[in-house]
Amino acid sequence: MSIMMELDRGCSNLREYGNEQSLLSKPDGSSTFVQGDTSILAGVYGPAEVKVSKEIYDRATVEVLIQPKMGLPGVRERAREQCARETCEAALLLTLHPRSSVTVILQVVHDDGSLPSCCLNATCMALMDAGLPMSHLFCSVTCAISKDGQIITDPTALQEKESRALLTFAIDSVEHNVLMSSTKGSFSLQELQRCIAISQRASEQIFQFYRESVKR
Amino acid sequence: MAAGFKTAEPLEYHRSFLKENCRPDGRELGEFRPTTLNTSSISTADGSALVKIGNTTVICGIKAELTVPPSDAPNRGYIVPNVDLPPLCSSKFRPGPPGEQAQAASQFIADVIESSDLINMEELCIEKSKLCWVLYCDIMCLDYDGNLLDACIIVLLAALKNAQLPEVTINKETDLAEADIQKKKPLKIHRHPVGSSFAVFDDSVILVDPTAEEESLSTALLTVVTDEEDRLCAVHKPGGTSLSGEKLQHCINRAITRNKEIRKLVDKVTESTKTAK
Numbered sequence: 132m133s134i135m136m137e138l139d140r141g142c143s144n145l146r147e148y149g150n151e152q153s154l155l156s157k158p159d160g161s162s163t164f165v166q167g168d169t170s171i172l173a174g175v176y177g178p179a180e181v182k183v184s185k186e187i188y189d190r191a192t193v194e195v196l197i198q199p200k201m202g203l204p205g206v207r208e209r210a211r212e213q214c215a216r217e218t219c220e221a222a223l224l225l226t227l228h229p230r231s232s233v234t235v236i237l238q239v240v241h242d243d244g245s246l247p248s249c250c251l252n253a254t255c256m257a258l259m260d261a262g263l264p265m266s267h268l269f270c271s272v273t274c275a276i277s278k279d280g281q282i283i284t285d286p287t288a289l290q291e292k293e294s295r296a297l298l299t300f301a302i303d304s305v306e307h308n309v310l311m312s313s314t315k316g317s318f319s320l321q322e323l324q325r326c327i328a329i330s331q332r333a334s335e336q337i338f339q340f341y342r343e344s345v346k347r
Numbered sequence: 348m349a350a351g352f353k354t355a356e357p358l359e360y361h362r363s364f365l366k367e368n369c370r371p372d373g374r375e376l377g378e379f380r381p382t383t384l385n386t387s388s389i390s391t392a393d394g395s396a397l398v399k400i401g402n403t404t405v406i407c408g409i410k411a412e413l414t415v416p417p418s419d420a421p422n423r424g425y426i427v428p429n430v431d432l433p434p435l436c437s438s439k440f441r442p443g444p445p446g447e448q449a450q451a452a453s454q455f456i457a458d459v460i461e462s463s464d465l466i467n468m469e470e471l472c473i474e475k476s477k478l479c480w481v482l483y484c485d486i487m488c489l490d491y492d493g494n495l496l497d498a499c500i501i502v503l504l505a506a507l508k509n510a511q512l513p514e515v516t517i518n519k520e521t522d523l524a525e526a527d528i529q530k531k532k533p534l535k536i537h538r539h540p541v542g543s544s545f546a547v548f549d550d551s552v553i554l555v556d557p558t559a560e561e562e563s564l565s566t567a568l569l570t571v572v573t574d575e576e577d578r579l580c581a582v583h584k585p586g587g588t589s590l591s592g593e594k595l596q597h598c599i600n601r602a603i604t605r606n607k608e609i610r611k612l613v614d615k616v617t618e619s620t621k622t623a624k
Contacts, residue, residue: 209447210454217586221567296462301586308589312569316462317578320599327592 145272145285145333150344152260158236160261164253166285168243171250173257177233185232190225192232197250200239211247215254218301218311222255224264233263244287245273247299247313252337259345268304270337271311272330273297276318282326284333298326302334358564365552372401372558377601379543379556380494382609384501384616386509394510394534398502400556402492404436405499407506408485413515413524416472416479424471424479428456430486430499437491437559448495455583456486456499459572463540463580466507470535473515478524480512493558496570496583500542501609508617510534540580541609542572543602550588555601569595571602575610 146167155161158174181192195216197208204212219235235257237250251271258265275286275294283290291297296316303310309327318326353360353371364371374380380401389395392408416423430452432440440446445453460466471480484506486499511531518525546557546565554561562568567587572580579599584590 206450206454206457209450213447213451214585217567219586221586221588298582303589306589306591308591309584309595310589311586312582312584314462314579314582315458317464317574317580319578320596323579323582323599324592324596327595 162256170240171253172238173253175257175261178228178231181232191228195235197237248273271301274326300330396505404490407502421476423468426482428484436488497542538574541606543605545569
């Protein structure tokens with residue numbers, strides 16, 4: 132079931148979002164998330180067997196693998212994997228599946244800006260599709276601060292290149308607090324607070340989108 | 348008896364200290380460990396520094412090499428940072444290719460260098476499209492006791508301030524580069540980014556400068572990098588439990604104070620090496 136929605140272009144201008152779940156047959160959960168032209172395919176395997184060297188006695192072990200469109204995963208992908216993994220570990224109820232593994236594999240299909248956000252959104256939808264127990268959902272928003280101080284949400288690759296700073300936040304669905312923050316470029320404290328406020332407002336739209344995608 | 352309790356119930360052990368608003372090593376919640384800095388530690392490197400934050404020991408060596416600038420940026424040189432966590436520093440790290448923590452730290456340092464505009468890369472270019480400097484910064488942890496990222500940023504900053512590059516001219520007749528080792532110039536550092544790391548304990552208590560044990564028991568980690576104009580160069584929180592706006596504000600304020608302390612330390616050490624010469 133494919134859903135394409137034009138999100139309400141209120142104060143935070145998000146691009147057109149799309150999502151399809153359960154499209155792959157082998158993974159326990161899968162999802163594709165499209166933000167404008169940026170597209171990510173996520174697959175989740177879990178709870179499954181884990182190597183003895185990696186097993187944790189009281190919790191599940193979460194592994195995230197990000198495959199770029201071209202070439203082998205490098206240092207940049209490892210840093211993104213660390214962010215995604217720790218966000219998932221906070222959201223999933225890992226103590227319900229001790230000595231098991233939850234593996235999330237993300238494939239970049241097309242990159243037109245806001246890639247880390249799209250990865251996290253695809254991950255959340257795939258975890259939902261796999262039916263893994265979670266204490267809260269999460270979504271991710273990228274804000275770009277342009278050279279003249281304007282804040283653009285969900286920037287395209289061109290807008291990212293011309294921006295002075297790029298901030299990516301993951302927001303949780305219960306208290307709307309910041310779960311993950313990853314920034315590039317320098318900015319002032321006021322700009323940070325404005326971006327967080329804008330991201331929290333945009334996250335409400337994204338959670339609404341999650342609800343509607345799952346309903347269908 | 349306390350050692351037995353600590354091994355059996357590490358979380359409860361730490362909680363009993365937090366109830367009294369202090370930590371097992373006697374520090375307050377907002378106190379950093381004593382930081383010491385030493386420069387010119389490696390005589391064969393173009394610049395080097397060693398920093399100790401409590402027990403965490405990190406060393407950085409800078410080697411400058413000449414190379415052709417990349418085609419998409421012909422008038423800029425570049426810096427290649429690499430963070431290495433050898434099995435020497437902790438039993439957590441096994442020998443072999445760099446693990447996730449080392450790679451994520453390397454990416455973080457590269458992002459901080461770019462975000463904070465530490466060095467103007469155009470000053471590293473000697474001749475457009477023909478010759479530029481590339482600075483290989485090898486950061487190695489010798490003793491891992493938590494708070495790796497702060498130590499890496501401080502040691503990188505100190506090593507770059509310590510680095511001396513020879514003057515290079517291109518001989519017009521032979522079109523070859525000639526380096527004059529007798530004439531050495533230090534690098535011009537534009538900004539001084541300093542990082543402060545925090546650990547969130549039990550979703551509510553924030554500890555400054557966590558040790559390795561506190562990091563493993565924490566529910567979230569946060570690193571804030573500020574420069575001397577109180578601008579934020581990085582707010583790095585790789586997941587974990589959520590943090591409210593006021594707590595984040597509190598951490599940023601602490602980071603700004605720490606920036607002043609570390610800048611004084613780095614300036615003192617740089618001055619002392621200058622007078623010693």
